[in-house]
Amino acid sequence: MGDFFQRVWALVCQIPPGKVATYGQIADILRSPLAARTVGWALHSLPEGTDVPWHRVVNQRGGISTSGHPQGYGVQRRLLEAEGVEFHGRGQVDLRIYGWDGPPPGGWGHSKG
């Protein structure tokens, strides 16, 4: 496994319960704004008994993208709802409410916040 995957997993582990991040956001934080697909792939590559909260990552539309894991949709949604995350009638999460205010690209740095 490459280092990038490790960074993705480590970062996803920083997402608190009840919050969600987007693939693009994760990629952006890792200074690879165009590697959103790779982020998804990193989660796709996760084993079953993992501690990584992969379910807290959704697409830019706040929707669930579990291509390759058809039942993954229900699984991810259940896990999120179990944390208090609500879904719209369209099966999407309101990132304005549940979006994770993660670190900026490169890390927390010297930002005054």
Next chain:
DNA sequence: ACGGTGACGAGAT
């Protein structure tokens, strides 16, 4: 070093 692949994202119609 090269090519195929994928849990994305933005632009055009």
Next chain:
DNA sequence: TATCTCGCCACCG
């Protein structure tokens, strides 16, 4: 607003 098409990056053989 919904749907289709292309590009991008990193991983693996």
